[in-house]
Amino acid sequence: MQSMTYSTHPKIFEEKAELLKVLGHPVRLCIVKNLIEQKSANVTQIQNCLKTPQSTISQHLAKLKASRIIEGRREGTEVHYSVVDENVKRLIEVLFS
Amino acid sequence: MQSMTYSTHPKIFEEKAELLKVLGHPVRLCIVKNLIEQKSANVTQIQNCLKTPQSTISQHLAKLKASRIIEGRREGTEVHYSVVDENVKRLIEVLFS
DNA sequence: TTCAAATATTATAATATATGAATATATAGA
DNA sequence: TCTATATATTCATATATTATAATATTTGAA
Numbered sequence: 001m002q003s004m005t006y007s008t009h010p011k012i013f014e015e016k017a018e019l020l021k022v023l024g025h026p027v028r029l030c031i032v033k034n035l036i037e038q039k040s041a042n043v044t045q046i047q048n049c050l051k052t053p054q055s056t057i058s059q060h061l062a063k064l065k066a067s068r069i070i071e072g073r074r075e076g077t078e079v080h081y082s083v084v085d086e087n088v089k090r091l092i093e094v095l096f097s
Numbered sequence: 098m099q100s101m102t103y104s105t106h107p108k109i110f111e112e113k114a115e116l117l118k119v120l121g122h123p124v125r126l127c128i129v130k131n132l133i134e135q136k137s138a139n140v141t142q143i144q145n146c147l148k149t150p151q152s153t154i155s156q157h158l159a160k161l162k163a164s165r166i167i168e169g170r171r172e173g174t175e176v177h178y179s180v181v182d183e184n185v186k187r188l189i190e191v192l193f194s
Numbered sequence: 195t196t197c198a199a200a201t202a203t204t205a206t207a208a209t210a211t212a213t214g215a216a217t218a219t220a221t222a223g224a
Numbered sequence: 225t226c227t228a229t230a231t232a233t234t235c236a237t238a239t240a241t242t243a244t245a246a247t248a249t250t251t252g253a254a
Contacts, residue, residue: 006127007148013123013130016192020126024117025212026110030103033110043231051104053214058232060212077221077230087191094184094191095113122242140201153243155202174200174251196254203248210241218233224226 022067023088027052028060033092035070035083042078119164120185124149125157130189132167132180139175 006013023029031046047057061081064070069088072079083089103110120126128143144154158178161167166185169176180186 005146006124007146010123012193013127017121017123017126020117020121020192022121024114024119024121026107026114027103027212029114029117030110044229049102049104054231055215055233056213062232072231074221074231077228079231091188091191094188095117096109141199150244151201152203152245156242159202169201171201171251174198176201198253199251201248201250204246206244208242208244210239212239213237215236216234218231220231221229223228 019067019069019088022063022069023091025060027056028064029092031057031060031081032064032069032083032088033096035081036089036092040080040082042080044078046081116164116166116185119160119166120188122157124153125161126189128154128157128178129161129166129180129185130193132178133186133189137170137177137179139177141175143178 023032027050030050034046034049035041043054043057043061046061047054050057061070061072065072065081069083069085070081071084072081074080120129124147127147131143131146132138140151140154140158143158144151147154158167158169162169162178166180166182167178168181169178171177
């Protein structure tokens with residue numbers, strides 16, 4: 001077990017764990033999974049499908065955005081979100097396969 | 098976004114999210130990653146490499162065990178842990194690739 | 195049966211996360 | 225500029241997670 005280098009090189013584990021933690025919430029996971037399948041959606045569409053209050057959705061989107069998993073493009077009053085992290089797309093595919 | 102079925106079929110998202118959450122801790126992720134590479138290790142080995150108190154390690158192992166990600170085989174006074182979930186092995190491989 | 199080593203459990207305090215209501219902001223059109 | 229719609233932010237509260245010390249359990253050997 002010489003290679004268990006968490007104590008000397010914790011960064012990689014902290015980063016990857018942080019990614020899993022952000023994806024590790026049912027609402028966020030559902031958002032990401034479906035944004036991958038649908039390419040893009042706005043907040044109202046997401047909100048209606050999940051039947052979750054708008055502020056809750058918005059906060060989950062903010063967290064996904066802060067982790068650079070998704071990006072939003074404003075079109076008029078709407079904001080269209082999509083998944084921009086290719087590694088996340090691969091991970092989600094494996095997770096649900 | 099018709100297929101965003103979280104409100105009607107939340108179970109799959111809850112289950113997968115729970116898995117990600119369990120893996121989404123730096124110490125647990127390090128344990129799992131290294132158990133995959135090393136095949137097996139006991140608690141003392143894990144503890145020494147991570148330089149983390151014994152009870153902390155033991156609790157993380159308990160959580161991984163409860164999620165059926167790892168299993169422990171007692172050999173005398175020691176318990177040897179290994180990763181038994183093949184999907185987790187694939188997921189971790191993608192995560193670190 | 196006692197002892198030492200390995201591991202697990204419990205209790206508790208600190209911190210982080212999640213939720214929803216209320217409020218604020220941004221944009222387009224009348 | 226006023227209004228309606230879409231989205232974001234703030235705030236308070238509830239809940240969950242983490243870490244550590246202390247204690248308990250399990251096992252093998254003397």
